[in-house]
Amino acid sequence: MSKFNLVPLLSSIDPDESYATWIQVGMALKLEGYPLSIWEKWSKNGSKYHEGECAKKWNKFGQNDDIPVTGATITQMAKDRGWQPQKSKNIAFDAKLTDDDLIIVDSSYIETDEFKEPSRENWRPIDDTIQFLKTLFRPDEIPCIVVDSFQDKDGKYKPKGQGYYFHTCREIIEKLKDRHNFSEAIGSYDIAAGAWVRINPMDGDGAKNSNVTDYRYTLIESDNLPIEKQIALIKELQLPVATLTYSGGKSVHAIVHIDADTQQEYKERVQRMYQICIRNGLTVDTQNKNPSRLSRLAGCWRDAKWKDKASREIESGKKQFLIDTNIGQPDYESWIQWMEDQSDDLPEFVNYYDIKDNLPPLAPELIEGILRQGHKMLITGPSKAGKSFALIELAIAIAEGKKWFGWQCHEGNVLYINLEIDDASCDARVAAVYDALGITPSGRNNLLIWNLRGKVIPMHQLAPVIIRRAKKLNLKAVIIDPIYKVITGDENAAGDIAKFCNEFDKICRELGVSCIYCHHHSKGAQGLKRSIDRSSGSGVFARDPDAILDMIPLVVSDSKKTPYDEEADRAAGIRSKPTAFRISGTLREFPAFEPVNVWFQYPIHVPDEAGFLNMAMEDGSLADIQAKGREAGNLVKKAKKESRVVQVDTAYEALSIGDEPVTVKAMAEYFDVSERTVKSYIEQNGKYKCGEGKVYRNE
Missing domain, CATH: 1.10.10 (Arc Repressor Mutant, subunit A)
Structure with a gap:
């Protein structure tokens, strides 16, 4: 599986681009472990999709492939088409959402309306041009209009020269109203080519970026999606559109508010808007970044032919017509705020008096008296305390519906994620614990083991993979052992650890599971600390979980007789001397419990039912x-x-x-x-x- 989620990158790649591109995407997805449904969903975005064709190709992938196509191919394709990976920053947690969170549209299921050009009888080109200019420019500002063109080697018409930039918007509109003729007011243009306008006001001395007087707009254009879908996505994203114009070709041109004070701010805001659009499925043309960029001028013909040039009668052609003005949010900052408001994924406010007589039921208990279903639990302890064995014992107790440290567990499917030891050692540990507990695996529920030693990725990348893979497994618990392997940022920084712990919340919320994980004690003696304060790193570790169980070593004198029969141990081949621990807890949902004393006799923990350890001192205590x-x-x-x-x-x-x-x-x-x-x-x-x-x- 690729080290990060490839699915968002697919929105940057057009499934209709070429057969080779389509096949390579499918091969890469299969090699990286993604299901057929991902390739099919992406393929349906194109017009060439045929039911069942993906499945036929999918089954043949990997059989005769001399050179495997990996996820790196998809990454490079996306980069070539404008996608850029977000740079990792080790910064304190910010309550504001990142751009990665600002995904509010599933482009695969966006509803579209039929796109229709206005009839020739109902279209008034001059009115379109006037409305277009009045919307974009203030009366005293200078628009730069380009009417000259040339036909390139590829047969396409392209703008020629810097354009017409000698009159104010007021003067141009007055001419258009007075003469009711575009050519007489501005200049004639080739109806086969159309006409253009620079998206921002100019100073009247040229048509370069340096001549722009206000960094007000950028151009949003996408020519690899159907017209209907382009319009639907632009509206769904509430882009702060000043004018929305049909280009007369494969795209609509949205001139969108950026409202920057400087060229550097303009560059940053445009880049951010493009990336948010791409993440939401609107694959914009990233070549439109410069503030003096040309866009199609509304109110002109394109790809047209004269029926009678003298009478100015046009036989056929496409209209560069104005679709709408001032739609979406009013400006850039309002749009960013709106996107964050849509993306917070938070529930609505609840009036207590509306629910007081019918309170929602509490989540069922997973570990009776300790942890509810869907809640989080942290186990802390020193090195070599057998924390991993304790978690394996818990996984078995949940899968088999047995007791764990004396607490009854409610049975169900459980996923144990091993990050620290090799596959064979982990599997052997599970077998040894089953044997030592005297339990024969019943098979009533699934105990799933995911060995990730050597393949570990940071928690913010691992959590989405866990959620995707476990969505249909009907799990009751996900156990992660240990978390130091997936911590990103500074372990002692509250902001970094708060963000890290939020990933466990996502797993709990999306899968409805309890998330259970372990962490080590800080250095030095722990007996003088409260159990809640013994874990290494930030205090967030202590405040975040719903339940914390801490294991601290007990001091047992060699001269005292232990409840273990040394003769019997030797006869059974048990060579290790048992060590003793006291388990105390801090619970959010349940009353406090009396500390539990246990012996760790490899490979399991055994409760001290005889009370031998009741008077034993905690290591490092006063x-x-x-x-x-x-x-x-x-x-x-x-x-x-x-x-x-x-x-x-x-x-x-x-x-x-x-x-x-x-x-x-x-x-x-x-x-x-x-x-x-x-x-x-x-x-x-x-x-x-x-x-x-x-x-x-x-x-």
Whole structure:
């Protein structure tokens, strides 16, 4: 599967473009693991689609392909047609939506109206031109109109020269009203070519970008969609359109408000508008970015022929006619705000008095007394606490409807996502846990395992894939182990982690599942902290989940008898010594529970039903620190005492001078202790004896 979702990129590619393009898209989608339905849905956007043709081709893909076509082909196609990947930025969470969120239209199901040109009898070209100019330009502004053209080698007519830019909009309109003739007011144009106008007002000294006086509009044009669909998408997106004109060809021309103060702001706003349009299925021509761009002038003929040139009677042709003016939002900023309002995906306000007598039912419990269906749970603990085994035990408990750490689980389908260990090791762990629990897999529900070690992608990319793949699996829980593999941004930054945790909300909401995940403790002793504060990183980890279960090691003295029969363990081939943990919790939906003590005897956790661990100290707690302090002090004293005893030999040799005996007083001064203490050292040493204040070797 490709590392990111290829489906949005398809809106940049025309299925009617060529047979080769159509086939390559299908081959790439199949290779990357997408279903046939995605290719069919995209293909239906074109006029060449035939029912059943996609399925026939799809079944043959991969059989005789010498060179596989991958998702990179679709990415490059999209880039060549104007799509640009959004640059990743490590910035704090912003409550405003990103452009990736501003997708409000499913272009595959947009409703369209029949497109009709006005009849020759009902069309008044001069009125169209006047209305067009009055809408776009202020009276004293200078429009730049181009009537000269030439026919290129490809047979297409194209504008020639800089155009007519010597009169104000007021002056041009007055001429049109007075003479009722386009050619006499502005200049004659070739009816086979049509006429054009620059989309922004000019200064009267030229027709370059530098001559633009107001960065007011951009041109939205798409010539690879049916006319009806172009118009429907423009209206559905509420683009701030000043004028909407039929070009007389394959497209409509929407001159759209950008309302920028500077050329740089114009460039940024145009780029943003184009990308939002593309993401919503309106594949715009990205060559129209410059502010002096030409657009078709309403009120002119195109591809036309004279029946009688003298009488100005036209035999046939296409009309560059004005479809509408001032539709959608009034300006660029209003449009962006409207898009965000449509895209927030938030529910409506609810009046409590409307629902107080018929309150909605609470979500059913998944883990009784701990977690509801559709809610989130975080398990925290130190390294090697068996967190992964605990999650596997939970996955089995849900799949089989068993108890977990003493809490009853309601059975259903569950997906366990392994991000950390290789496939074989993960599968072996599940088998070992089933065996140790004494459970035979019933098969009543699905325990699905997704091994992603070495294939991990960031959570904001992984979440949509989980949702898409699991949509029809009727899951009750998704378990992600561990989350450090998919965290993006700074683990200690509240904004980054808030955005990260929102991905779990999406999974819960879209699939109706409980999302369960684990995270490690921060460095250092945790016993002096509240259980809610022990996870590494931002405090958002503690505030976000509906339930937090924390595992902290317990201090169990080697001298104390454990409830495990060592002889039986050895006979069974169990070599590891059990470790002890206390599980405490912080719950949003349920009352607090008494901490649960468990033994971790590889590969499962076993509740301490005998109560052996009730009085055990938590590792790093105040009692543990004090006990370790006392023990350390006693050890220091013992070592010092033992050192003194050993050093009696050294002191005796150092104080021996000739035949003079060593005195107790001299040895006391040597050690800087009392004579009574020295006598104790000598007695414990065993090689010497005291008498009449002197020290002698034993014979």
